[in-house]
Amino acid sequence: NSCCCSFEDYKLTTEWLLNQTSHRPKVAVICGSGLGLLADGAANKQIFRYQDIPNFPVSTVQGHEGCLVFGTIEDTPCVFMQGHFHLYEGYSLCKVTFPVRIFKLMGVETLLVTNASGGICPDFKVGDIMIIKDHINLPGFAGQHPLCGPNDERFGIRFPCMSDAYSKDLRRVALDIGSELGCSDFIREGVYCMVSGPNFETIAEARMLLILGCDSVGMSTVPEVTVAKHCGLRVIGLSLITNKVSLDYSREEKVNHDEVLEIGKMRAEVLQKLVTTLISRCQQQSINTH
Numbered sequence: 168n169s170c171c172c173s174f175e176d177y178k179l180t181t182e183w184l185l186n187q188t189s190h191r192p193k194v195a196v197i198c199g200s201g202l203g204l205l206a207d208g209a210a211n212k213q214i215f216r217y218q219d220i221p222n223f224p225v226s227t228v229q230g231h232e233g234c235l236v237f238g239t240i241e242d243t244p245c246v247f248m249q250g251h252f253h254l255y256e257g258y259s260l261c262k263v264t265f266p267v268r269i270f271k272l273m274g275v276e277t278l279l280v281t282n283a284s285g286g287i288c289p290d291f292k293v294g295d296i297m298i299i300k301d302h303i304n305l306p307g308f309a310g311q312h313p314l315c316g317p318n319d320e321r322f323g324i325r326f327p328c329m330s331d332a333y334s335k336d337l338r339r340v341a342l343d344i345g346s347e348l349g350c351s352d353f354i355r356e357g358v359y360c361m362v363s364g365p366n367f368e369t370i371a372e373a374r375m376l377l378i379l380g381c382d383s384v385g386m387s388t389v390p391e392v393t394v395a396k397h398c399g400l401r402v403i404g405l406s407l408i409t410n411k412v413s414l415d416y417s418r419e420e421k422v423n424h425d426e427v428l429e430i431g432k433m434r435a436e437v438l439q440k441l442v443t444t445l446i447s448r449c450q451q452q453s454i455n456t457h
């Protein structure tokens with residue numbers, strides 16, 4: 168359960184990428200299930216397949232292209248992960264979070280994470296975009312935590328604070344952009360809970376998550392955000408509600424992965440607009456605060 172990657176592994180991959188590209192990203196975007204198209208708006212793209220990058224894991228899930236895309240959004244140098252990694256694929260949390268430390272070593276300052284999740288909050292509708300306000304690390308409670316094992320002080324401290332994992336300023340900016348784009352009706356804020364998957368929730372589990380204070384549930388993001396916060400990155404998270412999680416034994420609908428990917432396509436255009444505007448404002452904000 169402790170980290171399987173040494174500092175030299177991270178350095179090797181970082182140096183390989185820095186030698187292969189002249190891009191020097193300031194913002195990294197992790198594209199969740201079915202959301203790889205978020206990279207489409209970038210200019211001057213340079214694309215690497217995960218399998219060609221030393222030490223990088225590869226994507227094994229449908230809807231995760233497995234490409235690292237460097238490019239610029241309105242002059243902001245960015246890197247997009249088209250596909251991320253999950254515990255349920257059999258990866259250790261060290262591998263799941265490997266790219267985040269690479270981004271840090273490459274000079275990234277802000278991490279924008281996206282994912283697909285099931286709505287637990289009864290008010291949420293399919294197609295809502297939830298700005299992540301906070302999270303519950305359910306696997307972490309059971310010792311499946313990316314920071315278990317010897318702490319490497321070159322990345323961060325032994326006991327990092329997580330009470331402000333998601334930047335308040337960036338959440339405000341995202342809300343403002345949502346209203347400028349006329350999307351306020353389907354932009355929410357809420358608490359994301361990570362479970363390991365790969366099965367979707369039983370009704371009893373879903374009811375438990377509601378009582379625990381979760382607004383949505385998914386199978387990713389929390390490890391990456393935890394490692395990002397540990398190494399000092401600013402984080403903003405967007406979760407697309409792709410289905411309502413059943414809380415009621417009388418409901419007949421059954422969730423499946425195709426439906427999750429389908430809703431991603433449905434919201435592609437607005438999500439892309441939100442993400443690209445957010446990236447350019449992130450950078451302006453960063454310039455103004457430094």
Ligand SMILES: O=P(O)(O)O[C@@H]1C[C@H](O)[C@@H](CO)O1
Nearest residue numbers: 199200282283386387424427
């Ligand atoms: O964006 P992620 O990868 O968190 O998407 C969720 C969790 C599973 O990977 C998938 C299940 O449909 O959706």
Ligand SMILES: Nc1nc2[nH]cnc2c(=O)[nH]1
Nearest residue numbers: 283284285367384385386
């Ligand atoms: N655990 C979980 N992950 C999801 N990803 C997309 N929808 C869901 C869901 O309902 N449950």
